[in-house]
Amino acid sequence: MPELRMREALREALREEMLRDDRVFLMGEDIGAYGGSYTVTRGLLDEFGPERVIDTPIAESGVVGAGIGAAINGLRPMVEIMTINFSFVAFDQIINNASKFLYMSGGQFNVPLVLRMAAGGGSQLGATHSHSLEGLYAHFPGLKVVCPSNPADAKGLLKRAFRDENPVIFIEHSALYSLKGEVPDDADYVLEFGKARVLREGTDVTIVGYGGSVHQALRSAAMLEDQEQLSAEVIDLRTLRPLDIDTVIQSVKKTNRCVVVEDDWQFGGFAGEISAQVMERAFDWLDAPVARVSGKDVPMPYNRNLEFAALPSEEDVVEAVLAML
Amino acid sequence: MAAVRTRRDRSQTRIDDYLLSEAQLEEMYYHMLLARRLNERMLALNRQGRAPFVIAGAGQEAAQVGAAMALKKGIDYVAPYYRDLGVNLVFGMDAREAMLNLLAKRDDPNAFGRQMPSHWGNRERHVVTQSSVVATQLLHAVGIALAAKMRNDPIVVLASCGEGSTSRGDFHEALNFAGIHKLPVIFYIENNGYAITERTDKEMAIEHVADRARAYGIHGAVVDGMDAIRVYQTVAPAVAETRGGGGPYLIEAKCYRLWAHSSDDDDSRYRTKQELEEWARKDPIKLFRERVESDRIFPPEDLDEIEQRVDDEVKEAAQWAASQPDPAPEDALGFVYKEL
Ligand SMILES: Cc1ncc(C[n+]2csc(CCOP(=O)(O)OP(=O)(O)O)c2C)c(N)n1
Ligand SMILES: [Mg+2]
Numbered sequence: 001m002p003e004l005r006m007r008e009a010l011r012e013a014l015r016e017e018m019l020r021d022d023r024v025f026l027m028g029e030d031i032g033a034y035g036g037s038y039t040v041t042r043g044l045l046d047e048f049g050p051e052r053v054i055d056t057p058i059a060e061s062g063v064v065g066a067g068i069g070a071a072i073n074g075l076r077p078m079v080e081i082m083t084i085n086f087s088f089v090a091f092d093q094i095i096n097n098a099s100k101f102l103y104m105s106g107g108q109f110n111v112p113l114v115l116r117m118a119a120g121g122g123s124q125l126g127a128t129h130s131h132s133l134e135g136l137y138a139h140f141p142g143l144k145v146v147c148p149s150n151p152a153d154a155k156g157l158l159k160r161a162f163r164d165e166n167p168v169i170f171i172e173h174s175a176l177y178s179l180k181g182e183v184p185d186d187a188d189y190v191l192e193f194g195k196a197r198v199l200r201e202g203t204d205v206t207i208v209g210y211g212g213s214v215h216q217a218l219r220s221a222a223m224l225e226d227q228e229q230l231s232a233e234v235i236d237l238r239t240l241r242p243l244d245i246d247t248v249i250q251s252v253k254k255t256n257r258c259v260v261v262e263d264d265w266q267f268g269g270f271a272g273e274i275s276a277q278v279m280e281r282a283f284d285w286l287d288a289p290v291a292r293v294s295g296k297d298v299p300m301p302y303n304r305n306l307e308f309a310a311l312p313s314e315e316d317v318v319e320a321v322l323a324m325l
Numbered sequence: 326m327a328a329v330r331t332r333r334d335r336s337q338t339r340i341d342d343y344l345l346s347e348a349q350l351e352e353m354y355y356h357m358l359l360a361r362r363l364n365e366r367m368l369a370l371n372r373q374g375r376a377p378f379v380i381a382g383a384g385q386e387a388a389q390v391g392a393a394m395a396l397k398k399g400i401d402y403v404a405p406y407y408r409d410l411g412v413n414l415v416f417g418m419d420a421r422e423a424m425l426n427l428l429a430k431r432d433d434p435n436a437f438g439r440q441m442p443s444h445w446g447n448r449e450r451h452v453v454t455q456s457s458v459v460a461t462q463l464l465h466a467v468g469i470a471l472a473a474k475m476r477n478d479p480i481v482v483l484a485s486c487g488e489g490s491t492s493r494g495d496f497h498e499a500l501n502f503a504g505i506h507k508l509p510v511i512f513y514i515e516n517n518g519y520a521i522t523e524r525t526d527k528e529m530a531i532e533h534v535a536d537r538a539r540a541y542g543i544h545g546a547v548v549d550g551m552d553a554i555r556v557y558q559t560v561a562p563a564v565a566e567t568r569g570g571g572g573p574y575l576i577e578a579k580c581y582r583l584w585a586h587s588s589d590d591d592d593s594r595y596r597t598k599q600e601l602e603e604w605a606r607k608d609p610i611k612l613f614r615e616r617v618e619s620d621r622i623f624p625p626e627d628l629d630e631i632e633q634r635v636d637d638e639v640k641e642a643a644q645w646a647a648s649q650p651d652p653a654p655e656d657a658l659g660f661v662y663k664e665l
Contacts, residue, residue: 025475051475057505062464062498069468072453073402075475077468093464093495096456103660105446105454106437110663141661165663 001182009151009183010040010116010172013158014078016187018048021076024162025052027063028080037082038118038177060090064115068098071113076162084119084171085128098167099142113168114161120173120212120263121311127299130174130307132263134211135270137169138240144168144193145240147211151181153238156191163190173212173263194242198251202233205257205321208248208274210237213261213312216293220261220317230321240270245277252278256287257324261317266294288324293317340622344558345394350622352415353394353553355631357386357610360411362639363423364584367442370643371588376427380443382408384551384583387609388515389485390415391556392578395564396483402469404453404462404484407443408515412485417450420638424646431652438652439660459490463499463512470508470573481568485513488577489520489528491537500575504541507572511563514575515550517582522595535577543573550578551609554616583608 004012018024025048026041032055035042045053056063060081067077081087087094094115101109121130138145144166148154154172161168199214200221209217214236221232233251237244252258258278260271271292278290296310335348343350364381371379382389389411393403398416405412410423418434425433427442435446436454446454453469455462466484473480490496491514503510514534518525531537538545544566548559556578563574581604585592617623 057498057501059498059501061495062467062502065461065464065495065499066468066471066502069404069453069465069470070472071468072465073469073472075472092456092458093461096458097461097465100456101454102663104436104440104444104456105448106433106435106439107660107663108446108448109454144662163665165665 002185003180004151004183005177006148006151006154006172006179006181007038007040007177009155009181010158011042011044012183012185013155014041014044015047017159017162018044018052020187021162023074023076024078025054025070025075026078026080027054027056027067029056029058029082031055031080036080038172038174040116040177041080060086061093064090064093065097067113067115068093068101068111071111072101072109076112076114078114078116078162081115081117083129083174084117084133085131087115087117094143094167094169095140099140102166103142110165111167112165114158114170115167116158116170116172118174119171120175121295121300121307122175124302124304124307126302130300132173132212132295134171134240135262135264135273137171138270138273142166143241146170146193146238147240148172148238149176149209149211149214149236151179152183153191153236155183156189157193157238159190160193164193171211175212191238193239194244196238196244196247197236198233198247199236200232200234202231202255204230204232204255205259205324206233206235206248206251206255207259207261207317208235208237209261210240212263216312216314216317217261220314220321223314223318224321227318228322232321245274245281248274248278249281252282253285256285257321258286259291259293259317259320261293261312263295263311265297266292267297269294291320291324293320342620343554344561345554347622349394350617351631353390353557354613354617354628355635356390356411356414357553357613358632358635359414359420359638360386360389361610362635363410363420363642366639366643367427368584368588370427375647376442378442379427379588380407380586381584382410384581384604384609385515385517386411387553387613388550388556388578388580391553392483392485392513392560395557395560396481399450401480402451402453402466402482404455404466404469404482405445406455406459406462406486406490407457408487409445409485410443413445413452416452418445418447420642421645424642425649428646428649429651430646430649432649460486460493460495462486464495464502466510467499467503467508470503470510471506474506474508479568481509481511481564483511483513485515487520488514488516488525488534489523491534492528500537500541500543500573503573504543507570509567510573511560511567512573512575513560514577515580516577517580519582519586519596521586521590533577535575538575541575543575544571545575545577547577547579550580551607551612553609553613580609581607
């Protein structure tokens with residue numbers, strides 16, 4: 001299997017889907033000659049031409065709205081939004097239109113639209129480029145929310161997104177674009193939505209993550225083993241909607257402890273959702289309350305020290321686990 | 326429909342002055358009148374407590390019917406807004422369906438009970454569904470046209486909204502995008518003088534919305550929206566031009582909202598009786614009848630007969646729809662995701 005960076009794996013997925021299905025086309029700011037802010041679409045303009053790789057004006061609401069129309073009229077658009085924070089500018093089109101059209105039309109108008117956006121902090125991009133709002137999107141029925149943590153998943157899940165009949169919010173953690181990993185090059189490689197993956201087996205605690213936080217979960221599991229001789233099981237959710245809670249429940253019934261790690265804010269967030277579902281389904285198996293390790297309750301600061309302080313760390317996870325024992 | 330139509334043999338040949346045939350003129354009158362009478366009945370049902378909410382297009386029928394008739398029914402797309410009952414009637418909705426929609430009945434072909442009334446949508450007829458947030462549909466029209474252009478499908482999309490809605494960013498983004506790609510879209514603005522209570526001078530510093538076309542490199546036109554024939558004569562060539570690759574149009578139909586904003590609004594608080602009376606004299610349906618009568622297109626008995634037919638249809642439709650089933654509560658959960 002070839003080793004690719006996540007941005008290359010995403011590019012391969014786009015390319016393969018464009019070759020497979022001529023209804024697929026791409027829109028976004030600077031995605032053409034420049035190849036997008038994170039160079040995911042580099043080279044696609046040359047290969048597919050300006051009809052299928054469209055550089056758009058700076059108009060997020062406009063582009064998402066046009067994507068909705070194109071999807072309604074039989075195409076499979078992918079819209080790239082530079083960062084998840086800018087998706088707020090298109091929030092009305094995403095929430096009041098894309099996510100609800102099928103329902104509001106009594107089943108007539110589905111919107112097969114793929115919205116890709118970068119998220120996550122750690123790169124000193126400040127409060128309006130760095131947030132993690134996966135949980136917010138997962139809140140809305142009608143949307144599917146995907147958060148890959150590695151190149152192979154990024155490719156398999158993005159290819160899957162183009163085969164959906166519904167709007168898919170595809171969230172890429174910006175710190176992972178350069179992450180390398182083995183990626184299947186078989187054109188039929190497609191992953192399912194709603195299938196979490198156990199990345200590391202363990203017996204003492206279950207650590208749940210998605211997207212970027214999966215890596216904190218893995219690092220903290222290694223620390224727990226080295227420093228505390230504790231065996232942690234790590235689960236990568238991969239998609240938040242649909243959510244594979246069964247894999248989490250199964251694990252918690254074995255380990256009797258659960259920590260959820262997320263970059264996102266804690267208050268009203270997705271770790272709270274996991275925590276509630278674990279409590280509802282595995283209360284009697286829990287030896288301690290479910291712990292949440294999340295981003296701090298502040299807009300993302302710019303200064304490096306401040307930004308690190310605002311993001312969850314593997315030490316925070318280790319601490320949360322030790323507090324449960 | 327229950328009412329049996331006794332169609333006279335109308336000529337299909339175009340009358341030069343009108344650019345419309347006798348048959349089309351009859352259709353025009355029928356649809357305008359049907360829209361008005363349906364709206365009247367709907368408001369009556371609301372006042373009787375039988376319909377929770379009505380939003381109507383009284384005063385805008387000529388603007389709606391004249392424009393919709395310039396399109397190819399079921400081939401072209403419309404992305405209408407909540408006042409556009411007339412557009413929907415031209416695109417194939419009948420009186421019974423309009424009443425099912427008002428009452429949010431199980432079999433309403435627009436939303437099957439899931440949306441407020443007048444949020445039209447019918448995939449088969451190429452009427453695009455919509456949210457209540459104004460001007461959003463202009464962008465969907467852009468995307469539909471973009472897809473059509475990519476497939477070399479020679480369709481036109483007509484997207485409409487009120488003049489107040491053109492203050493929104495989505496209006497700007499839609500016209501800009503359509504201008505860049507020369508998309509086959511008619512942005513159709515029904516300027517009825519008000520956005521709920523606000524007169525147009527509180528909404529914009531210019532007199533004509535259509536003047537904005539120049540800023541986007543697209544065509545602009547203003548038409549008397551109280552005159553259905555004029556509307557048709559303006560929109561039809563624009564449709565032909567944009568279909569042929571000539572780029573988008575921004576057409577503004579000047580009309581007037583003869584009724585309050587909705588069944589929940591009391592317009593006596595912000596406009597005068599005198600103003601209303603002046604505009605009532607320009608009622609588009611009255612104007613149309615006067616013109617075809619004085620030009621002797623149809624004998625008055627024929628027009629009376631159309632009126633009778635419309636009255637019968639509306640009455641029947643209201644009664645019939647009231648007896649139709651509501652959606653079952655257990656149906657509330659469907660249609661959130663489309664199954665693969
Ligand atoms: C974004 C948004 N803001 C406010 C409203 C509430 N609202 C509904 S209709 C309307 C007035 C629209 O006026 P105009 O565009 O002139 O259309 P008209 O009703 O006059 O036909 C307003 C403000 C809305 N639906 N959407
Ligand atoms: Mg208005």
